[in-house]
Amino acid sequence: MAVLEREIIAPVPGAYNLENYDALRHTFSWEDAAKELSFTKTGKLNAAYETIDRHVDEGYGNKVALHYVNGDERRLLTFQAVKEKTDHYARVLKSHGVKKGDRVFVFLPKTPECYISILAIIKIGAIAGPLFEAFMEDAVKDRINDCKGTVLITDNEMVKRVPQKDIPSLHTILDVGEIENTTFDDKNDCDLVEWVDLDDGMLIHYTSGSTGKPKGVLHAHRVVTHHHASGKWVLDVKDEDVYWCTSHPGWVTGSVYGLFAPWLNRATIVIQGGRFKAENWYQLIHELQVTIWYSAPTAFRMLLSQGEVIKNFDLSSLRHVLSVGEPLNPEVIYWAWKQLGVRIHDTWWMTETGGHLIVNLPAETIKPGSMGRPFPGITVGILDEDGQELPRGSVGQLAVRTPWPGLMKEIWGSKDRFNAYFKYDGWYVSGDLAYQDEDDYVFFQSRDDDMINSAGERIGPFEVESKLIEHPAVAEAGVIGKPDPIRGEVVKAFITLRPGFSESKELLEEIRIFVRNNLAAHSAPREIEVLDELPKTVISGKILRRQLKELEINRTKSS
Numbered sequence: 001m002a003v004l005e006r007e008i009i010a011p012v013p014g015a016y017n018l019e020n021y022d023a024l025r026h027t028f029s030w031e032d033a034a035k036e037l038s039f040t041k042t043g044k045l046n047a048a049y050e051t052i053d054r055h056v057d058e059g060y061g062n063k064v065a066l067h068y069v070n071g072d073e074r075r076l077l078t079f080q081a082v083k084e085k086t087d088h089y090a091r092v093l094k095s096h097g098v099k100k101g102d103r104v105f106v107f108l109p110k111t112p113e114c115y116i117s118i119l120a121i122i123k124i125g126a127i128a129g130p131l132f133e134a135f136m137e138d139a140v141k142d143r144i145n146d147c148k149g150t151v152l153i154t155d156n157e158m159v160k161r162v163p164q165k166d167i168p169s170l171h172t173i174l175d176v177g178e179i180e181n182t183t184f185d186d187k188n189d190c191d192l193v194e195w196v197d198l199d200d201g202m203l204i205h206y207t208s209g210s211t212g213k214p215k216g217v218l219h220a221h222r223v224v225t226h227h228h229a230s231g232k233w234v235l236d237v238k239d240e241d242v243y244w245c246t247s248h249p250g251w252v253t254g255s256v257y258g259l260f261a262p263w264l265n266r267a268t269i270v271i272q273g274g275r276f277k278a279e280n281w282y283q284l285i286h287e288l289q290v291t292i293w294y295s296a297p298t299a300f301r302m303l304l305s306q307g308e309v310i311k312n313f314d315l316s317s318l319r320h321v322l323s324v325g326e327p328l329n330p331e332v333i334y335w336a337w338k339q340l341g342v343r344i345h346d347t348w349w350m351t352e353t354g355g356h357l358i359v360n361l362p363a364e365t366i367k368p369g370s371m372g373r374p375f376p377g378i379t380v381g382i383l384d385e386d387g388q389e390l391p392r393g394s395v396g397q398l399a400v401r402t403p404w405p406g407l408m409k410e411i412w413g414s415k416d417r418f419n420a421y422f423k424y425d426g427w428y429v430s431g432d433l434a435y436q437d438e439d440d441y442v443f444f445q446s447r448d449d450d451m452i453n454s455a456g457e458r459i460g461p462f463e464v465e466s467k468l469i470e471h472p473a474v475a476e477a478g479v480i481g482k483p484d485p486i487r488g489e490v491v492k493a494f495i496t497l498r499p500g501f502s503e504s505k506e507l508l509e510e511i512r513i514f515v516r517n518n519l520a521a522h523s524a525p526r527e528i529e530v531l532d533e534l535p536k537t538v539i540s541g542k543i544l545r546r547q548l549k550e551l552e553i554n555r556t557k558s559s
């Protein structure tokens with residue numbers, strides 16, 4: 001691996017906005033970053049205006065804003081067309097009495113109409129609540145009830161999963177087909193945009209906490225500065241790029257880095273409908289000549305486990321690939337380097353943080369296994385139990401100095417849950433454990449509660465999982481600490497096998513020895529169990545270690 005490691009740290013000359021980011025690290029300020037948006041010049045702020053209308057006003061109306069691909073269907077909309085459609089949706093919402101501050105939800109598949117609905121809501125000063133398309137009745141109900149949503153935009157299929165009678169605040173359900181067909185005699189566009197203050201609510205995303213019901217993370221219009229700056233420097237969007245983020249806007253990555261960040265930077269985006277299929281994804285990259293691709297480790301691992309399929313496609317248009325959401329195994333970075341000739345740039349952030357905080361900037365050195373370094377203007381700390389900063393190399397609570405423009409405004413309806421993030425003065429505490437090395441690179445270890453302690457040795461499940469999937473038989477792996485009377489915990493791995501491999505005692509022992517020999521004896525799983533699939537979060541596909549742990553603990557109890 002030594003040669004490969006040296007190769008992948010070398011950025012491709014001429015491929016990025018900047019060749020040398022050192023200067024940016026020294027000169028960046030959030031104040032300057034905001035100056036690239038129009039509100040700092042005009043004094044008029046609205047995130048939807050900044051995202052779309054501004055480009056039309058600056059003469060880019062004819063630029064392609066989006067390509068939509070779903071099976072055989074193809075559509076293309078310019079910035080002018082997106083603006084007009086957004087205005088139309090905004091007019092319909094206004095005609096139904098939607099006002100500034102109202103919570104309006106969007107429950108649609110990944111279509112242009114989903115993106116346009118979100119923008120229309122924000123344009124008139126209301127707060128947009130994008131819902132993930134796979135939600136069932138309870139998930140829909142709990143979220144809309146929590147912040148007393150009044151209007152929902154959906155379609156005639158998904159509306160079947162909206163239990164309207166259990167959502168008393170919801171007075172209007174709008175079908176996208178009906179919105180499209182609505183006509184107005186008198187179009188008075190002048191007062192469609194609601195100019196707002198930096199701290200006025202814009203977007204609400206629900207995310208799971210470690211306990212209790214999902215939290216409604218509210219972001220204010222000020223967040224666009226963070227979206228724009230990270231889109232420019234991390235996504236590295238340039239005018240000629242075709243940018244594809246594979247997430248649905250119901251997950252924060254799909255809204256911030258699927259919609260706002262690229263469009264604030266005037267990118268042509270790809271919106272792809274339909275289920276995951278390796279061939280279709282590769283075909284899409286080839287057909288639309290995608291240059292920037294943002295996805296998640298789960299998706300990359302799925303592609304990796306499909307093996308040779310990748311060889312049937314010309315993916316040479318890709319110049320920049322990024323990952324988010326869960327630990328990015330070095331194995332995946334090596335795979336991409338071999339198969340695509342590009343590095344995968346990991347990025348770390350959370351729903352609550354509004355945008356990227358730890359990143360691998362385009363032309364900087366990557367250390368496989370690390371999430372990268374703090375974004376310019378962001379200061380990271382690794383804290384002990386008392387909120388004191390730990391020395392480099394020590395594992396502790398990953399925290400970030402407050403404030404920054406993307407930091408959430410509130411957790412809807414719960415001061416306590418909000419305050420829990422700020423238990424140490426001047427810090428936002430993420431709930432992740434990590435360490436930072438001498439070169440500022442941050443290495444994710446686990447969520448605060450996933451760390452394994454076996455015979456006094458701290459073992460990060462991610463490290464073990466990464467090693468496991470380097471074995472040719474292993475497709476995916478979730479590793480937990482199984483309670484053990486002598487060692488406290490022992491390492492237990494749940495894995496899925498790649499096609500062509502079947503479970504046998506010999507194979508599992510071989511995998512165990514592979515980890516033992518390649519990582520460390522104490523990290524080698526004492527037990528390996530093969531599952532058909534691993535439990536994952538519905539929206540972002542993160543492996544649910546906690547659920548694996550519950551499964552294991554319940555078994556021990558009942559045996």
Ligand code: 6R9
Nearest residue numbers: 324325326327347348349350351371432444
């Ligand atoms: C954007 C997003 C946040 C949690 C976060 C952490 C995990 C995100 C990661 C990562 C390792 C990365 N996470 N990025 N872990 N490496 N690059 O994922 O938001 O759904 O709110 O989740 O996801 O545990 O605390 P969200």
